[in-house]
Every structure is written in C-alpha cells, then in structure tokens.
Amino acid sequence: MSRRKISFMSLLEDYFETYLPYSRGLxxxxxxxxxxxxxxxMRYMLDVKNISASKINFSDLTYETLLDFLNWLETDRLCKPxxxxxxxxxxxxxxxxxxxxxxxxxxxxxxxxIKIPVKKAKAKQRAVFTRDEIKILLNLPDENYETGLRDKVMLSFMYATGARAQEICDLKVGDIRISISSAAVTLTGxxxxxxxxxxxxKLVESLQKYIRHRHIEKYPERHIFSSQTHEQMTISCVEGIYKKYVSMAKEQYSTLFHADSYPPHSMRHSTACHLLEAGVDxxxxKNILGHVSVQTTQIYAEMSQDTVDKKLKEWNESWFGDNQKIEIKKTTDSMPGFLKKR
Incomplete structure (x- = not known):
C-alpha cells in the first residue's frame, strides 16, 4: 500500500509553525x-499562472516556473539580484x-x-561616515526638546555599540549593567x-540621565527608547529618526556627507571601520557586532582599505594632478493564515 503524499501547503505550514521556531530556534x-x-x-502563481494559494502543488513548482518567478521578482517587483x-x-x-x-x-x-544558479550581484559600496561627520550627526538633536534628548542618546548609543535597529528597539532598562570598574549593555541580536x-x-551617564528623565529607572522591563505613541519603538521609527538627521546634516554641511545615501546600517558600518582604524582586532x-562568522566582519577590513586608497588618491591629485582644485496587493483569494506576521 503506497504512502499518502503530503501536500505542499501542509508541509509549508509545518515548516513555519513547528520546524523553524522550535527545531531551528529562529x-x-x-x-x-x-x-x-x-x-x-503565491502572488506570482495567482497573477501569472492563475493558480490560487490553496491549489498549489509541488508538481507546479517546476524549473521553468521557479526561474520565471525569480525573473518576475526583478522585472515586475524591481528587486535587485x-x-x-x-x-x-x-x-x-x-x-x-x-x-x-x-x-x-x-x-x-x-x-x-538546485538547478537554478545564484545570480552574480554587483558589489554595493557601503556608505561610511567620517569621524567629523559622526560628531556633526550626534550634535544635531536639540536636547531642549523631549524627542531631541531621546534622539541624541539613541544615535550616540547606535554609534558606540554598533547595535542594529531591532536591538535598539528591544533595549530595556535592565540590560544596562554597571559595576565599580566598568559598564556594559546586553544586546539580543x-x-x-x-x-x-x-x-x-560618558554613554552610561547619558543613558542614566535619559532613563531618570523618563522616570523608568525602577522598571527593568521597560524599553529605554519609546515613540510618541508606543512604549516600544519600532524599526521604522528608528529609521525615520536616523534619516531625519542625515537629511539635516547633508543640507547644513554641503562640503561633507558625499555619499548618495546613508542607510541606517551606515552607522553600524562606521562603528566597525572606525574600530578597525583605531587598531581593534x-x-x-566580530564579537562587538554579534557576527556569527569572522568572514562577515572581514568586509570592514576591505572598506577600511578603500578609505586609505581614497585618501592616497586625493593626496596624489592635490600634489601631482593636472587640476589643483514589498507591498503585496490585496485580493479576494486569501493567503494562508500561518504566513501572516506575528
């Protein structure tokens, strides 16, 4: 007697509901x-193949279909390689x-x-702030205002620790540890x-001052950074605050901040590069940033070398140059409930 085949949707639900959270611990x-x-x-299968989510079978996911889906991501969704x-x-x-x-x-x-190859992507140039640009950025928030005080402490914390946006959101009063000789923060990455x-x-004093200002020093489970509407700040809120001050800096200091854009991760990149340039191994x-592999951290060594090369090129030109100057649209076909965010 042949064994009954498990459906695509049944396996996918078990994958998200059981395997990833409990077996993998993601x-x-x-x-x-x-x-x-x-x-x-599922959006592609419905729009292009006219197959609703509940009707998808493994037999539908052929090499041609999957390759066309990946190409659709680039052409219709404008995704990068x-x-x-x-x-x-x-x-x-x-x-x-x-x-x-x-x-x-x-x-x-x-x-x-396994037949579909990984597409070669153009290596993107990561934007990194100079030390002078960092000083300017950290001095922009106006501490006379409630949000300005929060923003100054938050930006300072981002640079000092290299924390990710989500780690900023998750930071609680109880995560700060202070002893006679040292201070540390616990980050969950x-x-x-x-x-x-x-x-x-100095950063500890700024954090303590802000925590006392909010009257939350006796509540270890309270989040340190809150928005005007939520007790816990969201990633989009962190990104919005960051972008606000980068825009102000680019407008006020036109001779600096030359990169086309500075995504929020630029602060983390800058922390790593400045640590490396200061002689930190x-x-x-790797341990400060919370990388699993040192190979991930190695990119900053290459970025730091780019800075050296850029400075050398500028010096040579000044002395020897010729011139010395993903929304998913709604549909009546309902997507599986287990694929909703939690």
Missing part, C-alpha cells in the same frame, strides 16, 4: 522575512526540508531549485543570540 523577525518569499511566490538570491536561498532551504519529509512529492521541486558590549562612562569587532 527568531520571529527571521521567520517573518522567510514568509515574505512565499507570499510573493541580491534580493533575488535571498529569495532563492529561502526556497532552497524549504525544498531540502520538504524532500526529507516526503521525497516523492517534493523531488521535482528540490531538483528544480539575530536568532536571539545574546552578547555583552562594553560602553563608556577583527575578532573583537
């Missing part, structure tokens, strides 16, 4: 980012899981996925990985 943010890939796949590759990686991880659960049902899907980062006395920087 964080809610990571799982939500994975869900976006399948929401897009790097984003396309991330979507492919998510599909690949699920295909491996599905094949292990039901080889016969998922074999076509798995074999199609990707995959719920916890790390301790040492902070200066790469392994220590």
């Amino acid at each position: 964080s809610g943010n990571t799982i939500n980012s994975y869900k976006q890939t399948f929401l897009l796949l 790097s984003t396309r590759n991330q979507r492919l990686s998510v599909l690949s991880a699920f295909s491996e899981y599905a094949q292990n659960r039901d080889f016969d049902a998922a074999s076509v899907f798995r074999s199609a996925i 990707k995959g719920s990985k916890v790390r301790q980062v040492g902070i200066s006395r 790469i392994v220590t920087i």
Whole structure:
C-alpha cells in the first residue's frame, strides 16, 4: 500500500509553525522575512499562472516556473539580484526540508531549485561616515526638546555599540549593567543570540540621565527608547529618526556627507571601520557586532582599505594632478493564515 503524499501547503505550514521556531530556534523577525518569499511566490502563481494559494502543488513548482518567478521578482517587483538570491536561498532551504519529509512529492521541486544558479550581484559600496561627520550627526538633536534628548542618546548609543535597529528597539532598562570598574549593555541580536558590549562612562551617564528623565529607572522591563505613541519603538521609527538627521546634516554641511545615501546600517558600518582604524582586532569587532562568522566582519577590513586608497588618491591629485582644485496587493483569494506576521 503506497504512502499518502503530503501536500505542499501542509508541509509549508509545518515548516513555519513547528520546524523553524522550535527545531531551528529562529527568531520571529527571521521567520517573518522567510514568509515574505512565499507570499510573493503565491502572488506570482495567482497573477501569472492563475493558480490560487490553496491549489498549489509541488508538481507546479517546476524549473521553468521557479526561474520565471525569480525573473518576475526583478522585472515586475524591481528587486535587485541580491534580493533575488535571498529569495532563492529561502526556497532552497524549504525544498531540502520538504524532500526529507516526503521525497516523492517534493523531488521535482528540490531538483528544480538546485538547478537554478545564484545570480552574480554587483558589489554595493557601503556608505561610511567620517569621524567629523559622526560628531556633526550626534550634535544635531536639540536636547531642549523631549524627542531631541531621546534622539541624541539613541544615535550616540547606535554609534558606540554598533547595535542594529531591532536591538535598539528591544533595549530595556535592565540590560544596562554597571559595576565599580566598568559598564556594559546586553544586546539580543539575530536568532536571539545574546552578547555583552562594553560602553563608556560618558554613554552610561547619558543613558542614566535619559532613563531618570523618563522616570523608568525602577522598571527593568521597560524599553529605554519609546515613540510618541508606543512604549516600544519600532524599526521604522528608528529609521525615520536616523534619516531625519542625515537629511539635516547633508543640507547644513554641503562640503561633507558625499555619499548618495546613508542607510541606517551606515552607522553600524562606521562603528566597525572606525574600530578597525583605531587598531581593534577583527575578532573583537566580530564579537562587538554579534557576527556569527569572522568572514562577515572581514568586509570592514576591505572598506577600511578603500578609505586609505581614497585618501592616497586625493593626496596624489592635490600634489601631482593636472587640476589643483514589498507591498503585496490585496485580493479576494486569501493567503494562508500561518504566513501572516506575528
């Protein structure tokens, strides 16, 4: 008697509801980012193939269909090759899981996925602030206003610790640890990985002053940074505050801030590069930033060398140059409930 095949949707639900959170132990943010890939796949299957989410079978996910889906991401959704590759990686991880659960049902899907190559993406130039630009940025918030005081402390904390936006949002009063000789903060990063980062006395004083100002020093579970409407700040709020001051800086200091754009991660990049230029070893920087592998941190060594090369080029030209001067649109076809954010 042949074994009953497990459906695509049944396996996908088990993947998100059980395997990723409990077997893999992935964080809610990571799982939500994975869900976006399948929401897009289901949108493509409905709009292009006229197959609703509930009707998708593994047999529908052929090499041609999946390759066309990835091309659709670039042409219709205007995704960059790097984003396309991330979507492919998510599909690949699920295909491996599905094949292990039901080889016969998922074999076509798995074999199609492994035939699709990763697309070569143009290496993007990461924007990094100079030390002078950092000083300007940190001095822009007006401490005479409630939000200005918050913004100054938050931006200072971002630079001093290299914290991610989500780590800023999750920071609580109880995460600050102070002893006679030192001070540190506990940050919870990707995959719920916890790390301790040492902070200066000056930053501690700023944090304590702000915490006392908010009257939350006796409440270790309170979030340090709040928005005007929520007790816990959101990533979009952190990004909005950051972009506000970068725009002000570019407008007021036209001879500085030359990069076309400075995404929020630029502060983290700047922390890493400045630490490296100050002589801090790469392994220590890896631990400060919370990277799993030192290879991820190694990019900052290359970025730092770019800074050296740029300065050398400017010096040569000045002396020897010729001239010395993802919304998903609504539809009546409902998406699976387990793919909604939590």
